[in-house]
Amino acid sequence: MTPVTQAPLVSLEGVAKHFGTYTAVQKMDLQIHEGEFLALMGSSGCGKTTTLRMLAGLEAPSEGVIRLDGKPINDLPSWSRDTPMVWQSLALFPFLTVIENVEFALKMRGLGRTERRRRAEQWLDRMQIAEFAGRNISQLSGGQRQRVALARSLVIEPRILLLDEPLSALDAALKVRMQSVLKTLQRETGITFVYVTHSQSEAFSMADRVVIMSRGKIEQIGTPQDIYRAPRTRFVADFLGSSNIFPGQLTRDGQGRPVLATSSGDFALPAGNAPGIAGQAASLTVLDTRMQIHPQPPQGARNSVAARMIGEEFVGATATIHFETDNGQELRVQKSHEDLADLSLAIGKPFYLSWSPADGHLVQE
Amino acid sequence: MTPVTQAPLVSLEGVAKHFGTYTAVQKMDLQIHEGEFLALMGSSGCGKTTTLRMLAGLEAPSEGVIRLDGKPINDLPSWSRDTPMVWQSLALFPFLTVIENVEFALKMRGLGRTERRRRAEQWLDRMQIAEFAGRNISQLSGGQRQRVALARSLVIEPRILLLDEPLSALDAALKVRMQSVLKTLQRETGITFVYVTHSQSEAFSMADRVVIMSRGKIEQIGTPQDIYRAPRTRFVADFLGSSNIFPGQLTRDGQGRPVLATSSGDFALPAGNAPGIAGQAASLTVLDTRMQIHPQPPQGARNSVAARMIGEEFVGATATIHFETDNGQELRVQKSHEDLADLSLAIGKPFYLSWSPADGHLVQE
Amino acid sequence: APTELTMLAWYGHAEPDIVAEFEAAHNVKFVPKYYTGGDNMLGLISQSPPGTFDVILSDAEYVQQLNAAGYIEALDPADYPFDEFFPEFHKFPGHWDGDTLYSVITRFGFLGVAYNTDALTEAEASTYDVFWDPRLTGKVGHFDWHLPNLGQISLLNGNPHPYDIDEAAWEAVKEKTLSLRPQVGGFFDYGGTFSSLDNGQMLAFAGIGDWITGTLERNGAKVRSVIPEQGGLQFTESFSIGKGSAKADLAKAWIQYITSAKGQAKSAQMAAYPCIVPNQKGWEVLGAENPAEARRQGMVPGAGSAIDMIRTGRIQYRQLPVQQSLEDWNDFWSEYKGA
Amino acid sequence: MRRRLSLYGLTFSLPLLIWQLLFFVFPLVFLIALSFWTVRNFRMQPDFDMVNWTTMYGRAVFWQAYATTLTLAAGAAVLTSILAFPVAYAIAFKLSPRVQRWAIMLMVIPFFTSYLVRVYSWQVFLSDAGIINVMLGWIGLGPYGLLNTPGATLLGFVTLALPLVVLLQLFSLIFIDRTLIEAAHNMRCGRLRTVFAVVIPSARVGLVIAALFAFILSFGDFVSPIYLGGGDPTTLSILITDTTKSGQQWPRAAVIALTMIATLMIVAYLAVRFAYRGRK
Amino acid sequence: MNRENEANRNPLINGALLAYVLLAYLFVFAPIVASFVFSFNSDRFPSIPLGDFSTEWYRAVAADPLVWQGLRNTLLVGVGVGVISTALGFGAAYTDHRYNFLGKQVYLALALLPPTIPVVIMGLAMLAFLSRVNLSGDAGAVIIAHVVICAPFAMAVIRLRLSQMDPSLEPAAWNLGASEWAAMRHVVIPFCRPAILGALFVTMAVSFDEFAIAWFVSGLNETLPVKVLGFLQGQVSPRINAVGTFVFIVSMTLLILAQLLLGRTAAPRKE
Numbered sequence A, B: 001m002t003p004v005t006q007a008p009l010v011s012l013e014g015v016a017k018h019f020g021t022y023t024a025v026q027k028m029d030l031q032i033h034e035g036e037f038l039a040l041m042g043s044s045g046c047g048k049t050t051t052l053r054m055l056a057g058l059e060a061p062s063e064g065v066i067r068l069d070g071k072p073i074n075d076l077p078s079w080s081r082d083t084p085m086v087w088q089s090l091a092l093f094p095f096l097t098v099i100e101n102v103e104f105a106l107k108m109r110g111l112g113r114t115e116r117r118r119r120a121e122q123w124l125d126r127m128q129i130a131e132f133a134g135r136n137i138s139q140l141s142g143g144q145r146q147r148v149a150l151a152r153s154l155v156i157e158p159r160i161l162l163l164d165e166p167l168s169a170l171d172a173a174l175k176v177r178m179q180s181v182l183k184t185l186q187r188e189t190g191i192t193f194v195y196v197t198h199s200q201s202e203a204f205s206m207a208d209r210v211v212i213m214s215r216g217k218i219e220q221i222g223t224p225q226d227i228y229r230a231p232r233t234r235f236v237a238d239f240l241g242s243s244n245i246f247p248g249q250l251t252r253d254g255q256g257r258p259v260l261a262t263s264s265g266d267f268a269l270p271a272g273n274a275p276g277i278a279g280q281a282a283s284l285t286v287l288d289t290r291m292q293i294h295p296q297p298p299q300g301a302r303n304s305v306a307a308r309m310i311g312e313e314f315v316g317a318t319a320t321i322h323f324e325t326d327n328g329q330e331l332r333v334q335k336s337h338e339d340l341a342d343l344s345l346a347i348g349k350p351f352y353l354s355w356s357p358a359d360g361h362l363v364q365e
Numbered sequence C: 001a002p003t004e005l006t007m008l009a010w011y012g013h014a015e016p017d018i019v020a021e022f023e024a025a026h027n028v029k030f031v032p033k034y035y036t037g038g039d040n041m042l043g044l045i046s047q048s049p050p051g052t053f054d055v056i057l058s059d060a061e062y063v064q065q066l067n068a069a070g071y072i073e074a075l076d077p078a079d080y081p082f083d084e085f086f087p088e089f090h091k092f093p094g095h096w097d098g099d100t101l102y103s104v105i106t107r108f109g110f111l112g113v114a115y116n117t118d119a120l121t122e123a124e125a126s127t128y129d130v131f132w133d134p135r136l137t138g139k140v141g142h143f144d145w146h147l148p149n150l151g152q153i154s155l156l157n158g159n160p161h162p163y164d165i166d167e168a169a170w171e172a173v174k175e176k177t178l179s180l181r182p183q184v185g186g187f188f189d190y191g192g193t194f195s196s197l198d199n200g201q202m203l204a205f206a207g208i209g210d211w212i213t214g215t216l217e218r219n220g221a222k223v224r225s226v227i228p229e230q231g232g233l234q235f236t237e238s239f240s241i242g243k244g245s246a247k248a249d250l251a252k253a254w255i256q257y258i259t260s261a262k263g264q265a266k267s268a269q270m271a272a273y274p275c276i277v278p279n280q281k282g283w284e285v286l287g288a289e290n291p292a293e294a295r296r297q298g299m300v301p302g303a304g305s306a307i308d309m310i311r312t313g314r315i316q317y318r319q320l321p322v323q324q325s326l327e328d329w330n331d332f333w334s335e336y337k338g339a
Numbered sequence D: 001m002r003r004r005l006s007l008y009g010l011t012f013s014l015p016l017l018i019w020q021l022l023f024f025v026f027p028l029v030f031l032i033a034l035s036f037w038t039v040r041n042f043r044m045q046p047d048f049d050m051v052n053w054t055t056m057y058g059r060a061v062f063w064q065a066y067a068t069t070l071t072l073a074a075g076a077a078v079l080t081s082i083l084a085f086p087v088a089y090a091i092a093f094k095l096s097p098r099v100q101r102w103a104i105m106l107m108v109i110p111f112f113t114s115y116l117v118r119v120y121s122w123q124v125f126l127s128d129a130g131i132i133n134v135m136l137g138w139i140g141l142g143p144y145g146l147l148n149t150p151g152a153t154l155l156g157f158v159t160l161a162l163p164l165v166v167l168l169q170l171f172s173l174i175f176i177d178r179t180l181i182e183a184a185h186n187m188r189c190g191r192l193r194t195v196f197a198v199v200i201p202s203a204r205v206g207l208v209i210a211a212l213f214a215f216i217l218s219f220g221d222f223v224s225p226i227y228l229g230g231g232d233p234t235t236l237s238i239l240i241t242d243t244t245k246s247g248q249q250w251p252r253a254a255v256i257a258l259t260m261i262a263t264l265m266i267v268a269y270l271a272v273r274f275a276y277r278g279r280k
Numbered sequence E: 001m002n003r004e005n006e007a008n009r010n011p012l013i014n015g016a017l018l019a020y021v022l023l024a025y026l027f028v029f030a031p032i033v034a035s036f037v038f039s040f041n042s043d044r045f046p047s048i049p050l051g052d053f054s055t056e057w058y059r060a061v062a063a064d065p066l067v068w069q070g071l072r073n074t075l076l077v078g079v080g081v082g083v084i085s086t087a088l089g090f091g092a093a094y095t096d097h098r099y100n101f102l103g104k105q106v107y108l109a110l111a112l113l114p115p116t117i118p119v120v121i122m123g124l125a126m127l128a129f130l131s132r133v134n135l136s137g138d139a140g141a142v143i144i145a146h147v148v149i150c151a152p153f154a155m156a157v158i159r160l161r162l163s164q165m166d167p168s169l170e171p172a173a174w175n176l177g178a179s180e181w182a183a184m185r186h187v188v189i190p191f192c193r194p195a196i197l198g199a200l201f202v203t204m205a206v207s208f209d210e211f212a213i214a215w216f217v218s219g220l221n222e223t224l225p226v227k228v229l230g231f232l233q234g235q236v237s238p239r240i241n242a243v244g245t246f247v248f249i250v251s252m253t254l255l256i257l258a259q260l261l262l263g264r265t266a267a268p269r270k271e
């Protein structure tokens, strides 16, 4: 367990969740601090939603304790907690108007009609959707619905807000807009946000801390910068997807310098990144922007591999070129069009890819 | 009409399609040449599929003439044309086996059992799916199904193949793979491909010529390079999405130099791109990679605008920063993380964006 | 293959116990359509092409209607054994139009008070007033047809000809009937009458007689019928030949068979429901075959026999209302049910 | 795809159209014509006379039966809906998919047993000496008069409609977005309250349609009123048969039938409008 | 995910609900099971305590030539109704699936409305009309009338299947050289085959069980359910139960066959 000075708002202690024989979340320890924006990331099925649902009281943990303010809340039913959630589908009530949706939680808390209306209107104002108060949900655009869902959850002014991929249904332009709405809202209200997402872009743009999960386990927790620069495991590097990964074994070359022996050859390692025990399995990751393409084998102290081009992705100012080595490993290089102009790329043509040892990063298997 | 030396394989002459009062395709002129890979691009609902379906004989044109080898084919029903199509959903027959699917078109053409089987097996071989011949479609993976769909259409050895977003249902890695399969196939067989897609990446990576459509009209036809470098209209620039666009009016500044007067200020124009009549409406486009971000107003001959940051998209090695000017125009700048490190970006903070007049490109409104 | 002969009848008339012998003798196969009420029967005939039904069994009231509507053929009286019939049935009202015969009577029965022998004694049941007995509240059932029920009330009101009554008497009948309504537990069709008497749901029944209780008694139920002091009603079943029948000769042969002494004895003991027969010779054959049943049904000549009851005026024929229209009676019946 | 009908298309669409015109629409139209015919000498005659309409509508019995039938059918619709809801709810939300499939299978079975047979069975249960009273007798109660009561008629209607209502409700409940229920819990809406605040509003269309079907089935049924209700009180379907007992008064029966059809159409229209109120 | 999450589950409430469900099923099945039991009971008017075990009602039924004739009629009608309604229903479902035309709403109403009209009214109207055109009184009339109410069921079943069909499947066939007729034969019908069989069985089962309309129009050629109605109206006898049990078993067999056929092809499509 990471030592923390301030008492955490929420803590998960050895929390696990089994569905029948399947383990969706494995013994998980996590502290969530008051006022932070925490993102939970990971590939589909890794247990993000399950974790969030346990916080909301929609699933009961199979093992471990969840504490809010130090008090265990495992057995508190969903309707006795103030842990509002924003669903991917939004889960707005289609049979209620916008303002009735926002009032819902207050009504359940027994607030009077006028007080309810006043507070709901205040939040509609704040989310800039006051003019739609009387409309049906079906008459709103995607972005407007999103705001209603936020207002509906925030109207009770909770200390924590749970969000499950709230932006995934929106189009690209709206996504960016809503990111800034969310981030501003979180800063201004000081409410703790626990934000589940698939999207690296969303997590890294908004979160103070990011939790990367895989198969029900936490792989790495840290700030976006830390994780991008120094993925702790091969899974994380793979998941971020911007790196080429060479699995291999640590060993030493003829001059006794540490190298990684891979199926594509032996590669020199970055200086500060000294290896542990020789013979240990490890992987070398290289960002795809850091690789060079050569028609001929490159000279000098660079690591290099031979590979045939298999495809090209054209994205705005840059292109990602896909290669395959003789033993079937796929590699990618991202370059601007200018840099590629003089290479006369063609599918099936052989090339050499190289990188400076300093651009490599060694990760655990 | 573009003058062509060689007689086109297919030509559309003033072809239009109305659905009731709605016009899906407006008077369209287009020549498709033997052996080329032509991509039709455009946003959803612009009439790409409708155009393709008219070629396949699944919709009758409301106006104009479609010619194949110079002969009008407007009234030829779909089943009397050899214009096979690959569908987005693939539309494989679920109640037939793989080889029966491939044989289907031959059976409809009255070929005998053994000849049918021989030719189908040949194509299964060629598409490397011979081993699945006896399977049900439901037992195949996405990529394998794609190959069956291609084999089913190609088995009649047509002169033209129509493809409607064939890759859109595949995952990213498979997409790149299948792009290379398609491109190789087209080169080897010399069959004319008409390829409908949403994706700029697919169109620009594979096609010899790209047609960009908007609201049933052709906006621009050209090679991928031409279109990326010199979008002809504001729509095209917008659609490619990698540019910031400033609409305005052509005029002259104090020194008599041509400038574009926009709501964000007057901007100097690129040298070779001399304006037409003063007072004419036009737009200036600037690639998002060509813009700089400054904390203070920049000095020198650069065009610049003030804008507040509203969000950030984090994509691998680069980030796209979103800004908004005082009059509500959104702008985007794409930079590597290194370039951004010393700017201390924060949502809501004011910045200045600048570009060299040479990086601007003037387009029709 | 045997010739098919179609018969439209109440349930039971074309069952093997009745027709097997005739079928064998004439190489005939009966195809019956059973109905559950005269109107139901009329509806069926009117909606079917002429000639659909060769033989039609109907209640006497409906013979008039069948004839008026032209659904049945005229018959030759010489073809049938009227000389063996009791004289009362030689020229049965409604079966003749002037001198033309349209239908031959084959069976009849008496309607009185049907009662549960556990609940009432025969003496108690021997008056229609028993229906008003407080012990029977909610336990009086009606066979759901206006003619027999209203006829019985008319008898109770002292009308000598229960169906030939003037307006004042008709009003009195209506008033008397309505006063019975709180006692009534339900209005039943044929099958409903059977089961509600049998399972004790109804303890007394108006509008029926031995044709139902006799069947139930045979099956061990504790029910009986009695002709009360105010007199009883007689229902009559008759055979006609359907208009346009292509097998009129066979149909005629059947009617001859079933009205012959032998056929009559058979008919009197029909498994579905027993009845009295009009053929004097038939009584004799029955008396020889099954003296107990002959006695039970009163088909033994002498005082108290069925024919004696008719002759002493204890029994009146059930018929269509004379001074009022059929509609008046039916409409009132509907009102009564809805009251 | 060509959307206009061609010879090919007509080959598929016309047969049903022709069949339903000939054997569904024409009979109903004929029924309208019939209601203006007159009856003389126990024979129907083509005519154009309002007399059947004025006679039927002028009779108190008709309106009584109308009110009775409407009340019974509406009662059956409400009763069946209320009885069915917890069943549909439990099947939809409390059972595993495997058990759920079984539950649905079992609910389908009654459709394939003769309704007549089931009604006859109920007689044996309900009569004074029937199964229920015998069992009550064992604990010293009764006997109660259960058969030949409006209650027994209702029981018959419930027997007729319950399986269908359960299934229709079930299908609307199963398709409720589960996250709506969770969202309600998440906002402090307790279990029972969620049923009324979220589940019922979400499934409204299905619930109303289910009730409508119960109404339609009960409104036209003649088996239960006769065999369980003892023909008392008179319902419209009984009145139809009674009417013919004035000697072939089918035209008047047609008036009743047409009134029933009109009523059903109005009720269906109102129900559908209510179901979709405020929806797009 | 069908099950509610366990965090908010209360065993007491769930127990009560499940008990209620069992009661409801008891209610639904009581008359069915009872009729089955009574059919083996010697008493003519069954009550508690039960009489002796007896197969006399089955023997009575089996010995009744009218029952056999009724069965023949029922089967004849059932097969006729099944085939015709399935054919008509298929046509209508295909029309709805493929075409748009003025008055389609009316067309669909005509195709789907008949089962909502009370059967007494339908029977009355049918008889009145069919007799005018000399069609009443035989098995043909029952088929005509039953097709009117069964075709909508067939249409619903097949329409459901068609809606699962990729809309580009048929155009794909044309595009590969199949004329409309060939596409129908080689694509649409093979795709719908399970639903067509299902519709066949469902419509047969509905016809098997219908008595009210059949009573009016069948004339002399009564079907088995009409016989049952006759037994109930005319001479209450446990033969009702025997025939009922028999009809039930036949209908259930058809239904289960339909289920198996529909289920078998639905499963592999889910991948």
Ligand SMILES: Nc1ncnc2c1ncn2[C@@H]1O[C@H](COP(=O)(O)OP(=O)(O)OP(=O)(O)O)[C@@H](O)[C@H]1O
Pocket (backbone or CB within 6 Å): A019, A022, A023, A024, A042, A043, A044, A045, A046, A047, A048, A049, A050, A051, A198, E001
């Ligand atoms: N109620 C349940 N019963 C059984 N298995 C479940 C249940 N809920 C989730 N799972 C399984 O638990 C695993 C984790 O699910 P979870 O929804 O938490 O994933 P996730 O990380 O949110 O994925 P996604 O990004 O696709 O939403 C999955 O394999 C899922 O199939």
Ligand SMILES: Nc1ncnc2c1ncn2[C@@H]1O[C@H](COP(=O)(O)OP(=O)(O)OP(=O)(O)O)[C@@H](O)[C@H]1O
Pocket (backbone or CB within 6 Å): B019, B022, B023, B024, B042, B043, B044, B045, B046, B047, B048, B049, B050, B051, B198
């Ligand atoms: N059969 C039809 N009836 C009426 N409108 C139609 C029909 N087919 C297409 N349209 C309309 O015509 C326009 C063009 O449709 P089309 O399918 O060609 O677009 P598209 O460019 O292929 O779009 P997408 O990228 O979404 O597939 C759309 O607005 C569509 O709604």
Ligand SMILES: [Mg+2]
Pocket (backbone or CB within 6 Å): A048, A049, A050, A164
């Ligand atoms: Mg999730």
Ligand SMILES: [Mg+2]
Pocket (backbone or CB within 6 Å): B048, B049, B050
């Ligand atoms: Mg399209």
